[in-house]
Amino acid sequence: MTNIHLIEPLQLLNDDRHIRGTRHQLWLVLLLILLGAMTGYWGYRPLADFIKVHRESLIELLDRDDPIEFPSYSTFQAKINKISDLKSLKMVYPSAPWNLQGYAVQTLQLVDVARVRPLVPSELEIVSLLPGKTLGGIYISSYGLGSVMEYNELIVVSAIANYAGEWGAWISHIYVDNPNSVAGGREIWGLPKELAQFSWEGSDSVKAAPLGYRVTVHQENRQLCSLNYSQQTLALPLPLSGNVFSADRSNLLLFKGEFKSRIGLIRGELEIPEESHFANINLGQPLLTVACEDMRLIAGAPEVVGNITAEFSY
Structure with missing residues (x-):
C-alpha cells in the first residue's frame, strides 16, 4: 500500500517556520493529523495515541529508508497552534459537565x-x-x-x-x-x-x-x-x-x-x-x-x- 498521492501534495506546501528548531517536517505533521482524523483520533493526545497504536503500520506505510521520528503530544499541540491554516481542524466541544x-x-x-x-x-x-x-x-x-x-x-x-x-x-x-x-x-x-x-x-x-x-x-x-x-x-x-x-x-x-x-x-x-x-x-x-x-x-x-x-x- 502507498500514500504517495497524498504525500506529494503535502510536500509542496510552504513551511514558513524558521529552519532552526524545526524538528519534524510539515508534510509529516499534516499527514499524521489527516490519517488520525480519518480514523477518529481528534485532538493532541488522541493523535499521540494514534501513533502509539499504529506505529508499525505507519512505518510500513511511509516506506522510508531513513529512521522516522514521530511527533509527540506536545509537538502536535505546538504545531497546530502555530500554523494558522490548521486551526480549522480543531474540534469544538463544550466543557464538562x-x-x-x-x-x-x-x-x-x-x-x-x-x-x-x-x-x-x-x-x-x-x-x-x-x-x-x-x-x-x-x-x-x-x-x-x-x-x-x-x-x-x-x-x-x-x-x-x-x-x-x-x-x-x-x-x-x-x-x-x-x-x-x-x-x-x-x-x-x-x-x-x-x-x-x-x-x-x-x-x-x-x-x-x-x-x-x-x-x-x-x-x-x-x-x-x-x-x-x-x-x-x-x-x-x-x-x-x-x-x-x-x-x-x-x-x-x-x-x-x-x-x-x-x-x-x-x-x-x-x-x-x-x-x-x-x-x-x-x-x-x-x-x-x-x-x-x-x-x-x-x-x-x-x-x-x-x-x-x-x-x-x-
Whole structure:
C-alpha cells in the first residue's frame, strides 16, 4: 500500500517556520493529523495515541529508508497552534459537565474477570458479583434536541471496579458518530472514543426484527454489534447515578453520571460478530435489557483520584 498521492501534495506546501528548531517536517505533521482524523483520533493526545497504536503500520506505510521520528503530544499541540491554516481542524466541544437528552438501551451481562483483567488498569480491583464474574454490558443511545451536541453512542462496560473505596464502571470501548464528541471524550474524560456508524430500524407500525426494533453499529465494513429489542410497555420514572473510571496516561480519573429517565424492562438479543473489536470480552446474551425513554443525562467533570504506575493505553 502507498500514500504517495497524498504525500506529494503535502510536500509542496510552504513551511514558513524558521529552519532552526524545526524538528519534524510539515508534510509529516499534516499527514499524521489527516490519517488520525480519518480514523477518529481528534485532538493532541488522541493523535499521540494514534501513533502509539499504529506505529508499525505507519512505518510500513511511509516506506522510508531513513529512521522516522514521530511527533509527540506536545509537538502536535505546538504545531497546530502555530500554523494558522490548521486551526480549522480543531474540534469544538463544550466543557464538562455535558447535558444530554434522548433515548438509550442498556444490557447487563456477567463477564469473566480473567478475560477483562488485561483491559483494566492493575490499580483497579475488579469487583466480583459471583465467583470469577463481574458485571458488564452494552449501552447504546441517541442524544437529540436539548443536548450539548447531537450524536449516537455505543459504550462497552467490561467490569465494575473498586479503587480506594470508590466503585465505578470501567469502559473499555466507546464509539460515537460525531467527531466533536470524540475529541471531547478523549480530551476531557480520557475515554477511548472512536468514530462509528449507527443504524436504528423499526417503528411502532413496521418491525425491523423479530422483536420489533434493531440498532446496528459499524466501523466502515466491520460490524461491531447488533441489538434486537422489543418495545417498551411499562416504564417507571427513576433518578439514577453512578461513577465511571477512566485513564489519562498516568492519571486515574473518576467522574459521575447522573440521569433521570422512564425506565422499563424489555426483551433484548445481542449479536457480536467475531470481527468486532470487543468480541474477546465474550459478552453473552443479556441477563436484563432495559429501555430508557425521555432520558436526561449529566456527564460530570472528572477528578484525578490516583496514579497509574505504568502508563495505561486502551
